[in-house]
Amino acid sequence: MNNTMNGLELRSLTTSGGQLRLSLETVNLDEPGPEELVVRVEATPINPSDLGLLLGPADVSTLRAEGTPEQPALVADIPQQRLAAIRARLDLPLPVGNEGAGTVVSAGSDVQHFLGKKVGMLGGGMYTQLRKLRAQDCVVLPGEASVEDGASIFINPLTSLGFVETMKAEGHKAIVHTAAASNLGQMLNKICLKDGIPLVNIVRSEAQAAMLRDIGARYIVNSTSPEFQAELTEAVAETGATIGFDAIGGGKLAGQILQAMEIVASRSMTTYNRYGSDTFKQVYIYGGLDTGPTVIDRTFGFTWSVSGWLLFLFLQKADPEVMARMRQRVIDELKTTFVSHYTKTISLNDALKPEILADCERKATGEKYLINPSL
Amino acid sequence: MNNTMNGLELRSLTTSGGQLRLSLETVNLDEPGPEELVVRVEATPINPSDLGLLLGPADVSTLRAEGTPEQPALVADIPQQRLAAIRARLDLPLPVGNEGAGTVVSAGSDVQHFLGKKVGMLGGGMYTQLRKLRAQDCVVLPGEASVEDGASIFINPLTSLGFVETMKAEGHKAIVHTAAASNLGQMLNKICLKDGIPLVNIVRSEAQAAMLRDIGARYIVNSTSPEFQAELTEAVAETGATIGFDAIGGGKLAGQILQAMEIVASRSMTTYNRYGSDTFKQVYIYGGLDTGPTVIDRTFGFTWSVSGWLLFLFLQKADPEVMARMRQRVIDELKTTFVSHYTKTISLNDALKPEILADCERKATGEKYLINPSL
Numbered sequence: 001m002n003n004t005m006n007g008l009e010l011r012s013l014t015t016s017g018g019q020l021r022l023s024l025e026t027v028n029l030d031e032p033g034p035e036e037l038v039v040r041v042e043a044t045p046i047n048p049s050d051l052g053l054l055l056g057p058a059d060v061s062t063l064r065a066e067g068t069p070e071q072p073a074l075v076a077d078i079p080q081q082r083l084a085a086i087r088a089r090l091d092l093p094l095p096v097g098n099e100g101a102g103t104v105v106s107a108g109s110d111v112q113h114f115l116g117k118k119v120g121m122l123g124g125g126m127y128t129q130l131r132k133l134r135a136q137d138c139v140v141l142p143g144e145a146s147v148e149d150g151a152s153i154f155i156n157p158l159t160s161l162g163f164v165e166t167m168k169a170e171g172h173k174a175i176v177h178t179a180a181a182s183n184l185g186q187m188l189n190k191i192c193l194k195d196g197i198p199l200v201n202i203v204r205s206e207a208q209a210a211m212l213r214d215i216g217a218r219y220i221v222n223s224t225s226p227e228f229q230a231e232l233t234e235a236v237a238e239t240g241a242t243i244g245f246d247a248i249g250g251g252k253l254a255g256q257i258l259q260a261m262e263i264v265a266s267r268s269m270t271t272y273n274r275y276g277s278d279t280f281k282q283v284y285i286y287g288g289l290d291t292g293p294t295v296i297d298r299t300f301g302f303t304w305s306v307s308g309w310l311l312f313l314f315l316q317k318a319d320p321e322v323m324a325r326m327r328q329r330v331i332d333e334l335k336t337t338f339v340s341h342y343t344k345t346i347s348l349n350d351a352l353k354p355e356i357l358a359d360c361e362r363k364a365t366g367e368k369y370l371i372n373p374s375l
Numbered sequence: 376m377n378n379t380m381n382g383l384e385l386r387s388l389t390t391s392g393g394q395l396r397l398s399l400e401t402v403n404l405d406e407p408g409p410e411e412l413v414v415r416v417e418a419t420p421i422n423p424s425d426l427g428l429l430l431g432p433a434d435v436s437t438l439r440a441e442g443t444p445e446q447p448a449l450v451a452d453i454p455q456q457r458l459a460a461i462r463a464r465l466d467l468p469l470p471v472g473n474e475g476a477g478t479v480v481s482a483g484s485d486v487q488h489f490l491g492k493k494v495g496m497l498g499g500g501m502y503t504q505l506r507k508l509r510a511q512d513c514v515v516l517p518g519e520a521s522v523e524d525g526a527s528i529f530i531n532p533l534t535s536l537g538f539v540e541t542m543k544a545e546g547h548k549a550i551v552h553t554a555a556a557s558n559l560g561q562m563l564n565k566i567c568l569k570d571g572i573p574l575v576n577i578v579r580s581e582a583q584a585a586m587l588r589d590i591g592a593r594y595i596v597n598s599t600s601p602e603f604q605a606e607l608t609e610a611v612a613e614t615g616a617t618i619g620f621d622a623i624g625g626g627k628l629a630g631q632i633l634q635a636m637e638i639v640a641s642r643s644m645t646t647y648n649r650y651g652s653d654t655f656k657q658v659y660i661y662g663g664l665d666t667g668p669t670v671i672d673r674t675f676g677f678t679w680s681v682s683g684w685l686l687f688l689f690l691q692k693a694d695p696e697v698m699a700r701m702r703q704r705v706i707d708e709l710k711t712t713f714v715s716h717y718t719k720t721i722s723l724n725d726a727l728k729p730e731i732l733a734d735c736e737r738k739a740t741g742e743k744y745l746i747n748p749s750l
Contacts, residue, residue: 053649088644088647092647249673269463274427274428288673293627293630293671293673294671295669295670295671296668296670298624298669298683301683302684307680308677308678310676310677316653
């Protein structure tokens with residue numbers, strides 16, 4: 001006997017003809033395997049890290065509703081010159097949504113103890129009513145936590161903890177972080193304040209600086225200040241930061257961070273070395289808020305590195321003990337360090353409305369949407 | 376009793392007034408310590424890697440002779456806006472010359488067996504008649520080798536061997552090299568051909584390509600070809616290269632190499648991943664033939680790194696066993712793999728002639744000067 005369940009799932013399709021098409025498809029799920037669960041998804045955020053897969057390189061100003069009330073769809077145009085970069089995904093209807101939370105409605109023979117529990121989940125394809133996945137990709141939420149509390153317990157918490165683990169593993173003692181007023185940046189501040197790790201926050205407005213000051217941030221530099229490079233250098237000098245995590249990617253910022261670190265390192269050099277200091281300086285790019293090229297003005301010798309940083313690769317390589325410690329901390333501090341705020345809860349149908357996705361795409365508005373696919 | 380010796384030494388002075396001044400100064404040397412040698416320098420090359428210290432950021436078109444026949448000097452103007460970048464060396468008369476060879480004329484008590492021997496030397500300040508240094512920074516040349524043979528046995532040989540050691544230590548199996556027709560690039564070809572390591576040579580002209588083909592190079596890509604990116608990608612596919620060494624630094628080339636590697640990696644991916652492949656791709660920048668900014672168009676996911684690479688730091692960190700193996704190989708293959716060609720031998724006085732330094736600065740002319748300070 002084989003019981004199947006079915007539910008609606010959001011799919012993002014980019015066509016070789018140059019169109020983005022979001023729609024809801026009915027998917028059928030077989031029974032879970034011995035170590036698998038089926039979860040009714042009740043809360044899944046629209047994170048900046050979801051937008052790449054959701055919208056591809058579509059021109060957001062062309063978003064428009066299509067389809068019928070029963071089968072709604074959202075379409076947008078993709079400029080021809082952007083198609084080459086996404087060749088690998090063309091004509092594939094991809095599921096979307098990195099993380100979420102919900103209630104276990106079916107459990108495999110080895111993981112029956114999950115049945116009926118509220119869990120947080122990582123693994124993609126969360127913009128769906130029913131999600132089958134391995135029990136090891138779920139965390140049981142503590143008794144007092146709601147699914148809203150548990151919807152975002154992986155990406156931002158594990159990324160911010162991952163920065164700290166990376167810093168320690170690579171022998172640095174303080175961090176520079178850009179786009180520092182983000183949800184992730186706020187978590188990183190709470191972690192660093194608690195753990196006594198100096199953190200230089202680079203923000204882009206006085207309002208962002210004030211908000212971080214309110215939660216206790218000590219080193220804040222505004223990149224729109226005319227004295228930005230000098231102010232950044234002094235913050236780096238006070239903290240001793242030699243590693244940076246950059247969410248922006250494009251432009252000169254990564255190089256400016258390296259330059260500040262080199263200026264500080266060269267202050268303690270007793271002899272001139274035309275190859276620069278031997279202090280190793282690292283900037284990791286983990287996002288692409290600016291998708292333009294990274295422009296590195298190499299004014300800081302030869303002891304430096306600019307690299308990509310990706311949560312999934314970090315987790316793949318992480319020691320199981322480190323992983324367990326990180327997960328436990330997220331659960332323990334779910335209502336404090338790792339709390340997330342949402343401004344609106346919407347249905348899967350709502351997620352296909354042009355005005356809502358256009359809102360998400362204007363990252364700076366402060367709107368933060370949570371999808372409840374079971375609405 | 377204290378015997379002193381004296382000789383002339385070339386000094387490079389950059390003044391806060393915006394002038395470069397090269398001159399010959401008389402230096403007095405005390406007797407060598409127990410593990411030190413005094414060497415009469417007889418052959419020391421003007422390498423591209425010497426020009427930064429020698430000329431600083433001076434405007435080469437303003438080079439002019441000053442001083443007297445007994446005390447010649449060479450001066451040039453430094454544009455005001457370039458002074459900030461060299462603040463640390465302003466008003467210091469710096470010795471120049473990374474490597475050289477000569478005859479040991481005095482030896483400390485523990486290293487008497489060096490006396491009278493011809494040695495190759497590393498350590499800076501080689502544009503001098505007498506150089507005192509630690510015996511461990513010298514290598515005794517084999518019997519049949521001249522000082523000309525031994526003048527360049529460190530920088531290019533150890534750099535090219537260092538690339539191969541770095542490749543192995545970091546788990547790659549083939550190399551991309553830019554400015555591949557250089558002396559260093561030719562050595563790297565000989566090493567890789569001998570050791571069976573696939574090497575992609577990026578050159579800038581058909582003449583350079585033909586020259587490398589003549590010495591047996593198999594993978595050669597011309598960056599001036601209209602199909603450069605596609606041709607580079609195919610060479611990367613054939614070799615499996617995931618590490619590159621770039622002498623140029625400025626411009627888009629480092630990013631183009633990473634993109635070629637990513638395109639090759641993505642060919643074997645079975646599912647779409649918007650974060651790119653998980654194949655780690657590394658480009659090391661080890662020179663600055665183009666001092667403009669490095670422009671990285673991040674079209675290759677998150678599993679990449681662009682870093683500085685510096686021989687001196689590599690040697691500092693290298694295992695003593697690896698170091699010994701590298702040095703021995705240089706001696707063993709001094710007349711084959713590691714042979715250097717010079718077009719002219721000049722005196723210290725000649726090195727202060729405007730036309731000669733202007734020649735050195737036009738890197739592509741094929742002129743390669745060797746200074747004999749004892750002339």
